[in-house]
Amino acid sequence: MSSSVHRSFVSRRQWMASAVAVPSLLALTACAGRAGISGAAAPASPLVVGGLFAGSRSDKGFMEAGWRGLEKARQELGVQTRFLDGMAPRKELLEPALTQLAEQGAQLVIAHGGQNNQAAAEVAARFPRIQFVVTQGAVQGANLCSYDVLQxxxxxxxxxxxxxxxxxxxxxxxxxxxxxxxxxxxxxxxxxxxxxxxxxxxxxxxxxxxxxxxxxxxxxxxxxxxxxxxxxxxxxxxxxxxxxxxxxxxxxxxxxxxxxxxxxxxxxxxxxxxDVGIGAFLAVKDMQERGTPGPGIRRIGLSDPAAVRLTLGQGVxxxxxxxxxxxxxxxxxxxxxxxxxxxxxxxxx
The missing domain is CATH 3.40.50.2300 (Response regulator)
Incomplete structure (x- = not known):
């Protein structure tokens, strides 16, 4: 077994471990609906967000930055998150991973990196009720948009x-x-x-x-x-x-x-x-505030120095x-x- 395949299996176990709460969440939602009939207010369920990172989320680079953006959304915005990582960035692996995230409860699926453009477009078309985002992407559609930090x-x-x-x-x-x-x-x-x-x-x-x-x-x-x-x-x-x-x-x-x-x-x-992770965070924030991310392709560049800039060493x-x-x-x-x-x-x- 290759190391990339092994990491993918580990991530699937992480998914299942983190998804244990989903059945109980659905049950609570159903109970809340019944309570609402008798006059009690039904609490809002937290947004469920799935993330795909085709590589190592501890690479000290692009994938880790994206994962940290998703983590920031979980911590600051109170959403539930699921993720898959560790697979090679090949369409035949990305497409089933995105499908898995969509099928297992995510209302918003974020694919980190432009290598997901084609796979995300195809999977989004099959799940019109789920929102899809590609960070550093260049695709858009009815339920698909991109957040592009202009690195x-x-x-x-x-x-x-x-x-x-x-x-x-x-x-x-x-x-x-x-x-x-x-x-x-x-x-x-x-x-x-x-x-x-x-x-x-x-x-x-x-x-x-x-x-x-x-x-x-x-x-x-x-x-x-x-x-x-x-x-x-x-x-x-x-x-x-x-x-x-x-x-x-x-x-x-x-x-x-x-x-x-x-x-x-x-x-x-x-x-x-x-900060390529800011796309994931902003997508979640937009989904919470407006009910949908995007739309289209949202570009973030040097005009936002918190997101894009050149840092210089002391000797420059x-x-x-x-x-x-x-x-x-x-x-x-x-x-x-x-x-x-x-x-x-x-x-x-």
Whole structure:
């Protein structure tokens, strides 16, 4: 049995353990209805929310951020939550997982990550009475919407910083699977580098795996051997392999999703903060307040610095900080449009 399959089974046990209260909840609702006939007020049942995290919810990155958004909703908004995690981000696994969440009592199903776009669209069509949300998604429908935290905007700022701080004139970018948020993030980073200093060379790679540390270490060392002294990583658990390579060579890294400068200030010069978990929280809040999330595709960017910004390490010079701040203001005001497509060469290790 593969580790991903094992984690999926563990998550299903977690689902069943957390779902024990559902039958009793239904029974209480029925009793409340009967009491209401005799004049007693029926208490409102808490919203039941299901979450799908195709990866490890403890990856110190994208999946963990999404799970924390769901946890925040449970703690602050008083909803009941269920979740499945641990499966690979493949449609043939995502679709039955979303179906399971819908069939086992969730009134709102949140699929974390744009890799769920197609599976969520198909499953939502089969369950028209249930609301579906894809965080970092690009789909919408009668009972389907997306919450898109524009991490590409902070990725552009990462490119600005990389171009201003490289000593070799070569910078790197590393990601795993080719999903829309990752592709847009790469395009934005490349544009930030180019717009800041067109002489700087960019090495960019999608390895096909967000979590393989041996693979990411090998690619990072290859980029460093080709001259990269600053690498922007859009990885999950596989970021650790790049961090190890940075320690071995003295190269610096720019992280994403969380503030990595506080986690490892010796390695991380900055981090393209993007609270991708806020989409899950806002979807639940909107569902509670209006009876439906969305609608359409809700976008959250640098105009909300609590959600998106570039955090800088203590050693970043004042002049560099000013350049980054100017670019951030231009994006937030709409003066600067961040590109979503990259047409340049790719680095192969």
């Amino acid at each position: 590409e905007e902070s990725a552009y700022l990462a490119g600005v910083l990389a171009a201003l701080t490289t000593q070799t004139g070569v910078v790197g970018h590393m990601s795993g699977i080719r999903v829309p948020p990752g592709l847009k993030g790469r395009a934005a980073y490349a544009a930030g580098v180019r717009d800041t200093d067109a002489r700087v060379k960019l090495l960019t790679n999608f390895s096909g795996d967000q979590d393989d540390n041996a693979l990411s270490h090998r690619i990072a060392r290859a980029q460093m051997a080709a001259g990269a002294d600053v690498i922007f990583t859009m990885l999950n658990s596989g970021r650790d392999g790049v961090t190890q390579a940075c320690r071995e060579t003295g190269a610096r890294q720019i992280g994403n999703v969380i503030d990595w400068t506080t986690v490892d200030p010796q390695v991380f010069v900055a981090s393209a903060w993007a 010079a004042a002049g560099v900080r000013e350049r980054v701040a100017r670019a951030s203001a231009a994006i937030a005001s709409g003066q600067l449009k961040v590109p979503e497509h990259y047409e340049g060469q790719e680095f192969s290790a």
